[in-house]
Amino acid sequence: MFGASDTKRAEAESAAEGKAVASGSTGTTAPATTGSEGAVARRIEAREVNLYYGGFHAVENVTMTIEPNKVTALIGSSGCGKTTFLRSLNRMHELTPGASVKGEITLDGEDVYAAGVDPVRVRRMIGMVFQQPNPFPTMSIYDNVAAGLNLNASKVKKAQKDQIVERSLRGANLWEEVKDRLHKPGSGLSGGQQQRLCIARAIAVEPEVLLMDEPCSALDPVATLAVEDLIAELKSHYTIAIVTHNMQQAARASDMTAFFNLEESGKPGRLVEIGQTETIFTNPTQKATEDYVSGRFG
Amino acid sequence: MATISERPGGRLSGGILPSWAPYGVFAGSCALSAAVLAATGVFTIALMLVFGVVVACLAIYAWSRVVEGPRRALDRTVTMAIAAAFALAMIPLISLLYEVVKRGLPGLDWEFLTTDARGKIGGGGAAQALVGTLVITGVAVVISVPIGIMAAIYLTEYGTGRLRRALTFFVDVMTGIPSIVAGLFAYALFEIFLGPGIRLGVMGSLALSVLMIPIVIRSAEEVLKIVPNHLREAAFALGTPKWRTITKVVLPTAFAGLVTGVMIATARIIGETAPLLVTTGVVDTINTNPFEGRMQNLAVYAYNEYRSPGVMKQASYDRAWAAALVLIAIVMILNVLARFVYRRYKTEIR
Amino acid sequence: MAQVDTTTNAGQVLAAASGGRRRPGDRIFSNTAVIAAVTILALLAGVAIFLIAEGLPALTHDASELPGGKTFIDYVAPLAFGTVLAAAFAAIIAVPLAVATALFITHIAPGRVAMTLGYLVDLLAAIPSIVYGLWGIFVLGPAAVPVMKWLEEHFGWFPLFEGPASTTGRTMFVAGLVLAVMILPIVSAVAREVFAHTPRKLQEGAQALGATRWEMIRMTVLPFGKSSVISGAMLGLGRALGETMAVTIILSVSGIVTFNLISQANPSTIAANIALQFPESSGLAVNTLIATGLVLFAITLVTNMVARAIIARQQGGE
Numbered sequence: 022m023f024g025a026s027d028t029k030r031a032e033a034e035s036a037a038e039g040k041a042v043a044s045g046s047t048g049t050t051a052p053a054t055t056g057s058e059g060a061v062a063r064r065i066e067a068r069e070v071n072l073y074y075g076g077f078h079a080v081e082n083v084t085m086t087i088e089p090n091k092v093t094a095l096i097g098s099s100g101c102g103k104t105t106f107l108r109s110l111n112r113m114h115e116l117t118p119g120a121s122v123k124g125e126i127t128l129d130g131e132d133v134y135a136a137g138v139d140p141v142r143v144r145r146m147i148g149m150v151f152q153q154p155n156p157f158p159t160m161s162i163y164d165n166v167a168a169g170l171n172l173n174a175s176k177v178k179k180a181q182k183d184q185i186v187e188r189s190l191r192g193a194n195l196w197e198e199v200k201d202r203l204h205k206p207g208s209g210l211s212g213g214q215q216q217r218l219c220i221a222r223a224i225a226v227e228p229e230v231l232l233m234d235e236p237c238s239a240l241d242p243v244a245t246l247a248v249e250d251l252i253a254e255l256k257s258h259y260t261i262a263i264v265t266h267n268m269q270q271a272a273r274a275s276d277m278t279a280f281f282n283l284e285e286s287g288k289p290g291r292l293v294e295i296g297q298t299e300t301i302f303t304n305p306t307q308k309a310t311e312d313y314v315s316g317r318f319g
Numbered sequence: 320m321a322t323i324s325e326r327p328g329g330r331l332s333g334g335i336l337p338s339w340a341p342y343g344v345f346a347g348s349c350a351l352s353a354a355v356l357a358a359t360g361v362f363t364i365a366l367m368l369v370f371g372v373v374v375a376c377l378a379i380y381a382w383s384r385v386v387e388g389p390r391r392a393l394d395r396t397v398t399m400a401i402a403a404a405f406a407l408a409m410i411p412l413i414s415l416l417y418e419v420v421k422r423g424l425p426g427l428d429w430e431f432l433t434t435d436a437r438g439k440i441g442g443g444g445a446a447q448a449l450v451g452t453l454v455i456t457g458v459a460v461v462i463s464v465p466i467g468i469m470a471a472i473y474l475t476e477y478g479t480g481r482l483r484r485a486l487t488f489f490v491d492v493m494t495g496i497p498s499i500v501a502g503l504f505a506y507a508l509f510e511i512f513l514g515p516g517i518r519l520g521v522m523g524s525l526a527l528s529v530l531m532i533p534i535v536i537r538s539a540e541e542v543l544k545i546v547p548n549h550l551r552e553a554a555f556a557l558g559t560p561k562w563r564t565i566t567k568v569v570l571p572t573a574f575a576g577l578v579t580g581v582m583i584a585t586a587r588i589i590g591e592t593a594p595l596l597v598t599t600g601v602v603d604t605i606n607t608n609p610f611e612g613r614m615q616n617l618a619v620y621a622y623n624e625y626r627s628p629g630v631m632k633q634a635s636y637d638r639a640w641a642a643a644l645v646l647i648a649i650v651m652i653l654n655v656l657a658r659f660v661y662r663r664y665k666t667e668i669r
Numbered sequence: 670m671a672q673v674d675t676t677t678n679a680g681q682v683l684a685a686a687s688g689g690r691r692r693p694g695d696r697i698f699s700n701t702a703v704i705a706a707v708t709i710l711a712l713l714a715g716v717a718i719f720l721i722a723e724g725l726p727a728l729t730h731d732a733s734e735l736p737g738g739k740t741f742i743d744y745v746a747p748l749a750f751g752t753v754l755a756a757a758f759a760a761i762i763a764v765p766l767a768v769a770t771a772l773f774i775t776h777i778a779p780g781r782v783a784m785t786l787g788y789l790v791d792l793l794a795a796i797p798s799i800v801y802g803l804w805g806i807f808v809l810g811p812a813a814v815p816v817m818k819w820l821e822e823h824f825g826w827f828p829l830f831e832g833p834a835s836t837t838g839r840t841m842f843v844a845g846l847v848l849a850v851m852i853l854p855i856v857s858a859v860a861r862e863v864f865a866h867t868p869r870k871l872q873e874g875a876q877a878l879g880a881t882r883w884e885m886i887r888m889t890v891l892p893f894g895k896s897s898v899i900s901g902a903m904l905g906l907g908r909a910l911g912e913t914m915a916v917t918i919i920l921s922v923s924g925i926v927t928f929n930l931i932s933q934a935n936p937s938t939i940a941a942n943i944a945l946q947f948p949e950s951s952g953l954a955v956n957t958l959i960a961t962g963l964v965l966f967a968i969t970l971v972t973n974m975v976a977r978a979i980i981a982r983q984q985g986g987e
Contacts, residue, residue, distance in 0.1 A: 113877060118780050128331065137332040139391065145879030146331070155874040159892035168888065169878040172390065219874070226878065365812075394881035398777060404769035405786070408857075411809075411850040412793050418808050419800060469705030477702050486706045489713050495973035496716070496966065497911025499940045503962045507719040515951065529716065532709060562698030590797020593913035593940065597947045618799045618914075625803060625918065636807075643800045650795050 063129040063229040063260055064089045065110060065147075070124035071289075072105050072114060079105050081289035083124075085279055087230070092252060092261045094271035094298065097281030098318065102290025103264045106281070107232050110262070111147035112140040128229070145169075148228035152235040154215035156207035156222070163203040165218055166190060169226035185225055193221035194251050213244025220251065224259070231255065233263040237270065249274045268314060272302050280310045334386035341379060341399060348375035372403045416647075423644030426637040432645070436603040445642055447605040448620035451520065452646075455599065455616055456589050458524035458609050459531055464581055466528075467535030474536070475543040476565055493533040501529040502594030509598075518600030520609030523616070526594035531584050538580030542573045575665035582657035586650045592618035617642045724960035726953060736946075736954045745961050747926045751936030752965065755841060755916060756909035758930065759848035764902045767853050771860035776886060787861060794854035802918030805847040810838025810919065817842055817931040831929045839921035842930040847915045852905035859901025863894040896979050903976035907969045913940035939965040 065087040072080040080102035087093045087110075095103040108114040109122050112133065126133045133143050156165045166186045170177050177185075186203070190196040195217040199210070207218055216236060223231060233252070237245040252261060252274055265271050271278055279295040294301065294310045305311045312318055337343075349371035356362040356370070376396050383392035434444035474486060505526035509517050546569050554564040570577070600613030601623055621642035628635030732740040770790055774783050814836060821832035867890045875885040916938050922945070923934040937945070943958045950958060 111877065113873065116873070116876060131331045133331065135332055137335050139331075139333065139335060139387070141391070141879050141881050142331055142333065143879075144877055149877035151870060151873065151877070153870050155868075155870040157871065157874065157888060157892075168875075172878070172880055172884055222878070390881055390884065394883040397883045401769045401773050401777060404766055405773040408766050408770050408793075408853060409789065411804075412789065414808060415796060415800065415804050418804055422807070466705050466708055469702050470709055473702035473706045477699050478706070482703070482706060485710060489710055491973070491977060492970060493709075493713060495907050495911075495969050497913070497940060497962075497969055499911070499913045499943050500720070500962045500966045501716075503723075503943070503959050504716045504719055507723040507959060508715065510723070511719065515955070529712065532712075536709075560692055560695050562694050565698070586795060590799065592797070592799045593917075593944055596944055601948075618797060621799050621803065622914065622918070625806075639803060643797075643803055646797050647800055650797060654792075654795055 063146075065230060065260065065262070066125075066127045067106075067110075068125040068127075070106065070109065070122065070126060072102070072109055073121045073123070074117065075119035078289040080109075081291050083292045085292055085295050087260060087262050088277060089260045090256055090258075091276040092256050092263060092274060093277040093279060094275035095262065095264045095279050095281060096266075096268060096271050097290070097293075097313070098283065099266075100286070100290070101281040101283040103281045104234055105290070106292075107234055107262060107264050108149075110230075111149055111232055112143045113149065115140070145226060146228050147230045147232060148223035148226065149232045149234065150216070150219050150223050150236050152238055154212060154219050154239065156210075156215050156218050158206065158208045160207060161204045162199050162207050162210075162218060165207045166221045166225050168222055186221075189221040189225035190218075192224055192255070193217045194247060194254075195221055211244070213240045213247060216240060216244070216248060217251065220248070220255075224255070228259065230260040230262070233261065235264055235266060238266060245270070268302075268316075272298060278302070280305075280307075280313060282309050282313070333388070336383055336386055336395075340382070341395065344379045344382065345371065345375040345399070348372070348378055372399075376400055376403075419640065419644050419647055422637070423640035423642075426641035427644055431638070431641055435605045445617065445620055445638065445645070447603060447615040448617045448642060449645065450605050450607060451599070451614040451616040452589065452618070452649075454607055454609055455520050455523045455527065455595070455614060456585060458521060459527035459588065460581070460585055462524060462528040463531040463535055463584070467532045468539050468577065470532075471536045471539035471543055472565060474540055476561070476569070490533050490536050493529070494537070496529060497593075498526075498530055498591050499593040499597065502526045502597040504529060505594065505598050518598065518613045519611070520599055520606065520614035522598035523595045523614070524609060526598055527588045527591060530591065530594070531588045534584040534587060535581060538584065539573075539577055542576030542580060543569060545576070546572045572666050575661050575663075578664070579657045579661040582653050582660070586653035586657070589653070590618055590646050590650055592622055595619050596622065617646045621646070720959055720963050720966070723956055724963045725956075727957040727960040730953060730956075734953050735957050736950075741957065741960060744957060745939070745964050747924060747936050748939045748942050748961060749964060749968070750926050751841075752910055752938040752940070752968070754928070754936065755845050755848060755938055756906055756912075758841065758845035759852060759909045760902055760906045762846065762849040763853045763905060764856055764898070766849070767856035767901070767905070768860050768898060770853070770857045771864050772886060772890070774857075775861055775864040776882065776890065790854050790857050792854075793850060794858075798851065798912060798914040799918075801847050801851055802915040805843055805915055805919040806839065809847060810840075810843050813838050813840075813843050813846070820931060828928045829930050832931055833933075834931045835921070835933045837921065837933075839919055839933070839935075840931050841920065841935045844916050844919045844935075845930065847919060848909045848912055851912060851915065852909050855908055856898070856901045856905040859904065860894060860898050863897035864890050867893045896982065900976040900979040903972055903979070907972040907976065910969050910972060911940060911965065913944050917941040917944040 067083050067085050067087075070080065070083045071078065083106055095107060097103050105114060110126060110133070114120050114122060122134060128143075128146065132138070156162075157168060160168065163186055164171070166189050167182055170182055170185060187196060187200075190199065195214060198214060199218075202209075207215065210218060216239070220236075237248050240248065249270065252263065255261060256276075263271075263275065275298045277295065278298045278301040280293045280301065281290050282293045283290045294305060294307045296305075301310060302314050305314065349367055352370035352374060353362065353367045356366055376399050379399055380392045380396040383395045387395075431444045432449060433446050435447040436444060437447075470486065470490075474483060478486065502523075505522045506517075508525070509519065509522050550568055550572060551564055554568045555561075559567070595616055596619055599616060599619065601619060602613040602615050606612055606614045621639045624635045624639035624642065727735060727741050732738060732743075735741060735744060737744060774786050774790070778786055814834070817830075817832075817834040817838070817840065820830040820842075821834040824830040825832055871889040871893065872885055875888045880888060917940075920935050920937060920941060921933055922937040922941070924937060925934050926936055927934065939961045943962060946954065947958055
């Protein structure tokens, strides 16, 4: 994956190594696994998660694990609850008025919804990239990437910030394209560049987990491929869960796949099957899964 | 390269203030302020609240910062300050309504509303003012509504090119005319034809129309724009001529909104004093003819009772408040009625 | 009446509908609409013409014939000063409060309550100005006296609060406060509108980064709404500039030009001056007052134009 002839990737690799060396020293609770570079990535476990919008039962009884240093794809037809489930992982679901969560979601064993937990902290550790690129229009590219850091402005010196911004932009494969216009507004970029900017912004705060909600659906095929390549690189440092409509993308880019389905409209969405991507696509155990991946519906 | 992120030791749980914290802190701060003020002998409710809010903001910041961290503390403090600002904005409203009712109600009786002040030294009623308000406003509505709605129809259904752009621009200009300038205009207009010092009810109506027309146009335009195009197209496709489409389809669909807009515009201008001050004059007798002689109205009446009180000052002031109360009551009734009409009669557009 | 005429083709129907084949009904109606539009323009032209006609004598006649024996400029300048002073003071107080109330309603108060709170703030706009005037002089004025004393004691070195503090409350300070309350709902309504329309994806972007609510507001809502709030502030300023009754009743006028907000001696405003002088005036005095009205109109016109230009620029740039 890391071709030595590709300078961009080599830079990303060394940048990653730099991060790995540093983060090893923070003395946190034992991470679930360490990737080959010593990165700290975490495992998310969902146990009997039920999600509601007011009285409406949107997602029913999901139990699954999102493995560290792997890409887990959530697939399924529209409206079957994949995005709703994804958003419950970083406590974004509850921002919708009336929305509620039942069940248990843990980040390396710690309950994300426990009574003493500040959702703001959760969202710092579990980053999210959205379907529509959403760079802050009034901020420059630099400030966009540093937005998460600026929330902690008192602790970060300018030189350090410069370093982190560059590292994140390199990590998002955007550095070469914007390094000469860091202080221009983020809105001048193309769709694909904006999305990579959002990814840079998300990884600048070093989350443990990266959630991506159909990150490529608003992008053209070339930009899509660029983002997919990026995801493949990122997984060595992060745990990644990605919701996608595009089965080919799931097949290409993910290690694990979870298939969600809706029996009929009005009923809650369910997790039908989860497993190694290859297995899901070539030899699924559930009929519904097989029907979906072979294109019989969806 | 050191990491910089806020890693709370990897643990998600940290301190969190109890959910009653903001309210408790505020109550406590008020109690504390009250105690201190009472001890120093300068206790008033206003002072207690002011100090209470200040102390509460400081206290919640300190407490939250220790337990939850500086960012959360700032969030809580700002939230509390914003809530306090909102409460501050509500105080004049409450005070106003309370004072108007308290000071106006005693003087408000049947006699006040039904007898005029002719020949009654230091007393009498305000019937002439009430009647005057109704007549002057009524005429203003009669002038403004047809012109305003037709102009709005022009802007949304017919308008093209320069006339349309000019009209939109100048309606904007019209919304900014100070009310007294509108009054001066009406005066100037009539003075040229009827000589100086002229005072007529209809002059007031004209001045009010100048103020009312842009309001009617703006709200009617908005309502007409909301009527979806596919309704018009359906009518055209059936062979309906354009003008009938407007009168039979667009206007009925927008009807509730139009009526509401007119009522709200009426409520806005019914309390206008300045333009009437310079156009309609002051008189003690009931006059129902807008084209002849001076006409009293509630707003100018209230102003006069304050400015030139009779021998018994307080009685005049009482009458001023009573007239103010009647004015507010009419305005409130119009506003409530407008909302009611809208909700009851609006056509749901799918 | 709708006719279902199956022999007419769509082109003819559309042409008929758009006036290609002018039926009398269509012509009458559309002409009426155009007449209404023209009437309004004529009305506005009339306002300008009549006011200029009546106001001009004040500019052309000798200073000795004008009220107070001053030239027109000398007459109107202190009034213009007072007008702008009162309005500026009102805006400085009202705008931050309006932004706070708008934030409270759109982002802090729970949804069901928010609508009611919005109605309450809008209620402030429904109250007639004469009522504000009475409230200002009978209620707020006396209540403000201790506040003005306190300001004089602690901030007397600052030109605004030089004092000596009035004992009746009939000061620029109180008038400005009342004006602030009057324009608060205008600015708040504009701010609420724009804050509520902050794109969700921007707000969620900030939230997903782990921003607290205030941080999200600071990062997304406020920058998004900045120009609209500025233009709302200017609309409020325009309203305050033209406000008559509250100032007429509250201010104790001595005509001097001063920044001192809390003393007995205050400049008047153009509008209040007209309201006070007009009923007793005749001849050239009336012309003078009308000319000052024109000056006021010009000031509010410029303010409103700037406000609309700001909104247009933001909408164009989006």
